[in-house]
Amino acid sequence: MTDLVNFREEVRNWLDQNCPPEMRKPITSDADVCWGGRKFVFQSTAQEQWLRNLSGKGWTAPTWPTAYGGGGLDRAQAKVLQEELQRINARLALYSFGISMIGPAILKYGSEELKRQHLPRIVRGEIRWAQGYSEPNAGSDLASLQASLVDHGSHYILNGSKIWTSYGDKGDWMFCLVRSDRDGPKHGGISLVLFDMTTPGVSTKVIRLISGKSPFAETFFDNVRVEKNQVVGELNGGWTVAKYLLTHEREMIGESGLGQSGTRPLSETALQAVGVEHGRLADPALRRDIARLEMDERALALSLERARDEARGGASLGASSAMFKYFGTELNKRRQELLMAVHGVNALDWSGPGSSDGALPKTWLRSRANSIEGGTSEIQLNIVAKHLLGLPG
Amino acid sequence: MAMVLSEEQKMLQESAREFLQKKTPVSHLRALRDEKSETGYSMDAWQEVSAMGWPAMVIPEAYGGLGFGYTGMGMVLLETGRSLTPGPLFSSGLVSASALLQLADDGQKTRYLPGIASGEDRYSLAWDETARYQPQTINTTATASGNGFLLNGSKLAVIDGMGASHFLVSAVVTGDVGPSLFVVAVDAPGVSRQPSAALDTHVLATVQLKDVAVATDARLGGAAMTTAQADRVLDVARIGQSAELLGVALEAFERTMNYLKERKQFGVAIGTFQALQHRAANLYTELEMCKSLVLGALHQLDEGVADLAETASLCKAKVSEVAMLATSEAIQMHGGIGMTDEFEIGFFYKRARILETLLGDRYFHLDRFALQRGY
Numbered sequence: 081m082t083d084l085v086n087f088r089e090e091v092r093n094w095l096d097q098n099c100p101p102e103m104r105k106p107i108t109s110d111a112d113v114c115w116g117g118r119k120f121v122f123q124s125t126a127q128e129q130w131l132r133n134l135s136g137k138g139w140t141a142p143t144w145p146t147a148y149g150g151g152g153l154d155r156a157q158a159k160v161l162q163e164e165l166q167r168i169n170a171r172l173a174l175y176s177f178g179i180s181m182i183g184p185a186i187l188k189y190g191s192e193e194l195k196r197q198h199l200p201r202i203v204r205g206e207i208r209w210a211q212g213y214s215e216p217n218a219g220s221d222l223a224s225l226q227a228s229l230v231d232h233g234s235h236y237i238l239n240g241s242k243i244w245t246s247y248g249d250k251g252d253w254m255f256c257l258v259r260s261d262r263d264g265p266k267h268g269g270i271s272l273v274l275f276d277m278t279t280p281g282v283s284t285k286v287i288r289l290i291s292g293k294s295p296f297a298e299t300f301f302d303n304v305r306v307e308k309n310q311v312v313g314e315l316n317g318g319w320t321v322a323k324y325l326l327t328h329e330r331e332m333i334g335e336s337g338l339g340q341s342g343t344r345p346l347s348e349t350a351l352q353a354v355g356v357e358h359g360r361l362a363d364p365a366l367r368r369d370i371a372r373l374e375m376d377e378r379a380l381a382l383s384l385e386r387a388r389d390e391a392r393g394g395a396s397l398g399a400s401s402a403m404f405k406y407f408g409t410e411l412n413k414r415r416q417e418l419l420m421a422v423h424g425v426n427a428l429d430w431s432g433p434g435s436s437d438g439a440l441p442k443t444w445l446r447s448r449a450n451s452i453e454g455g456t457s458e459i460q461l462n463i464v465a466k467h468l469l470g471l472p473g
Numbered sequence: 474m475a476m477v478l479s480e481e482q483k484m485l486q487e488s489a490r491e492f493l494q495k496k497t498p499v500s501h502l503r504a505l506r507d508e509k510s511e512t513g514y515s516m517d518a519w520q521e522v523s524a525m526g527w528p529a530m531v532i533p534e535a536y537g538g539l540g541f542g543y544t545g546m547g548m549v550l551l552e553t554g555r556s557l558t559p560g561p562l563f564s565s566g567l568v569s570a571s572a573l574l575q576l577a578d579d580g581q582k583t584r585y586l587p588g589i590a591s592g593e594d595r596y597s598l599a600w601d602e603t604a605r606y607q608p609q610t611i612n613t614t615a616t617a618s619g620n621g622f623l624l625n626g627s628k629l630a631v632i633d634g635m636g637a638s639h640f641l642v643s644a645v646v647t648g649d650v651g652p653s654l655f656v657v658a659v660d661a662p663g664v665s666r667q668p669s670a671a672l673d674t675h676v677l678a679t680v681q682l683k684d685v686a687v688a689t690d691a692r693l694g695g696a697a698m699t700t701a702q703a704d705r706v707l708d709v710a711r712i713g714q715s716a717e718l719l720g721v722a723l724e725a726f727e728r729t730m731n732y733l734k735e736r737k738q739f740g741v742a743i744g745t746f747q748a749l750q751h752r753a754a755n756l757y758t759e760l761e762m763c764k765s766l767v768l769g770a771l772h773q774l775d776e777g778v779a780d781l782a783e784t785a786s787l788c789k790a791k792v793s794e795v796a797m798l799a800t801s802e803a804i805q806m807h808g809g810i811g812m813t814d815e816f817e818i819g820f821f822y823k824r825a826r827i828l829e830t831l832l833g834d835r836y837f838h839l840d841r842f843a844l845q846r847g848y
Contacts, residue, residue: 156475347843347847347848350848351848356848367843367848368843371790371842371848374846375839379762379787379791380762382768382769383762383764385765390476400761406754406755461755462747462754464757465753468757469754471734471745471749471750471753472742473742473746
């Protein structure tokens with residue numbers, strides 16, 4: 081216990097000196113989000129410095145082993161670090177699919193060579209990763225994927241395509257689910273491979289969404305060379321790795337149900353926009369829905385904390401990630417609906433002065449994808465029913 | 474505090490479950506109903522519960538207790554929810570004990586707490602006076618008289634009031650703004666009580682106080698409660714009650730999951746149907762959220778957090794909503810048999826309704842949560 085008290089003191093002092101003041105203010109636009117990678121242009125020296133400082137301690141991946149550039153912290157210490165970061169409203173130094181998705185999979189299933197090659201660069205934010213999972217004909221039925229990996233002696237050759245690649249046009253490397261054995265059983269012929277997206281034959285095309293934004297891309301593979309040492313886990317054993325990775329993706333998406341750190345509570349925004357009557361928010365029906373949302377936010381935060389405390393340090397949440405993904409994304413959709421309601425007709429502004437470039441309606445529209453990407457809400461409920469409740473069929 | 478139970482708390486919960494499922498399963502409650510029990514609980518069962526030290530759990534050793542804490546008490550209450558066990562553990566061992574710990578002076582604690590800890594005395598909080606919940610409405614008066622006070626008024630929905638040996642009566646002393654709490658023996662002259670068997674056979678009492686003379690030192694702490702103190706008395710109760718209500722909901726849910734795996738229609742277990750699977754999975758998710766709220770709130774009690782208003786109202790509002798959903802879905806998923814008195818699932822629905830209503834229902838607590846959050 082005293083160790084933790086000392087550790088907190090140490091973290092506090094370190095943050096005091098190493099977290100630039102500009103990085104303790106709420107995020108105001110997408111540009112404030114640091115994704116790292118080869119193509120990323122830092123918005124400020126503070127943003128760059130914050131990433132360099134935090135990753136220097138390995139604290140962008142606090143529980144990863146120090147041998148691979150991580151922070152080497154146990155669960156209790158990582159919690160203290162998280163609390164201290166929240167206390168000063170520190171921005172997330174690095175948004176990274178490397179940290180939230182492929183890193184944990186490499187740590188658990190990857191060869192020593194892969195760990196040494198990829199993990200330190202993920203911690204430092206040098207490589208931005210893209211996820212090659214869904215295909216046009218493999219959505220909810222992911223295991224029916226067809227992108228084909230064929231053995232060419234010294235290397236593999238990949239052909240096919242992926243869809244819904246998040247920020248595919250901005251990615252440096254891809255982790256990609258491929259069919260490596262066409263004759264084996266559906267789930268038994270899948271592998272997870274890694275390759276540099278600048279490899280000849282890789283191309284991307286962005287997809288414009290109902291929000292007007294293009295956070296997703298299609299990715300095409302035309303005789304792409306994949307090195308033999310870049311298979312995570314066993315060849316044809318990729319489904320196990322894929323599912324493990326998905327638990328991390330679902331946990332990450334579920335956590336987004338808490339809202340972006342540093343933003344104002346919905347009730348504060350509502351008070352300003354709607355006003356007060358008889359000591360209560362002036363619209364009683366709206367007030368009730370806001371209260372229910374804020375209660376569920378608290379319940380989700382406590383539940384994530386409990387699940388992580390129950391899991392051993394840094395362990396996967398397993399099937400319960402499906403529950404968090406379901407609850408968190410449905411919560412965020414409710415939040416966006418309420419934000420639209422709170423702002424009335426102003427929420428309809430797509431462009432023009434004072435519209436913040438349509439940030440509000442665009443975020444609202446974007447949120448509809450939350451309960452689709454990473455497995456639909458219905459798929460999550462299937463997983464809960466089968467794996468947590470043991471219901472038949 | 475990590476969001477997990479300690480090994481000791483886990484062991485306590487397991488032994489409580491084992492004991493209660495054996496000694497006081499739902500058939501025990503049914504038998505009390507059928508014999509029209511006056512108190513609503515079995516004194517034999519209470520003596521066994523007392524022998525295990527449960528009513529002593531939140532009371533420090535200095536006053537004859539075990540000092541085991543609120544999280545442990547909460548887990549035992551959760552188990553009494555699972556088995557629908559009637560008895561004054563909640564009203565005496567949690568609500569009255571914690572009110573005395575908070576408000577009483579040392580002499581009063583020494584006088585009153587050991588009897589609660591041993592289970593020999595059974596205290597019930599006599600506070601409410603209105604059908605729709607308004608805890609701030611207290612028309613019961615305490616008038617100075619001789620070496621003490623005369624209490625006059627009437628109380629309703631006194632939990633386990635028919636089996637109580639003492640009441641903790643809220644009454645306003647002439648000239649005060651807020652109420653004080655008085656210890657009143659049930660056999661004191663001027664006290665009368667009538668049973669009101671609630672819809673699940675738990676017995677609530679209506680209590681009349683007519684010129685009931687109490688000594689000056691029957692007034693806890695010798696002063697009126699501040700608003701914060703009064704809130705805290707009730708908030709501790711609401712958190713414990715949420716734990717019990719969660720137990721009711723969890724048991725109803727788990728029984729329903731077993732039923733979905735056993736019951737066959739169209740040649741297959743009805744649990745294979747996605748229409749039921751998704752509702753079940755949603756319920757599971759909501760119940761997991763409630764477990765976290767209850768554990769978080771109990772930890773706050775053990776940490777001695779001063780202001781519990783937001784936490785308690787959040788807990789009660791959310792757990793109530795989910796428990797009503799879980800127990801009503803339990804009946805629906807059981808189909809016709811769920812509507813029969815012979816089958817036990819309906820008892821959970823009734824118990825949930827009572828716990829949801831007493832000490833403020835989900836609407837009251839949603840409103841209070843929002844007010845606490847400034848809107």
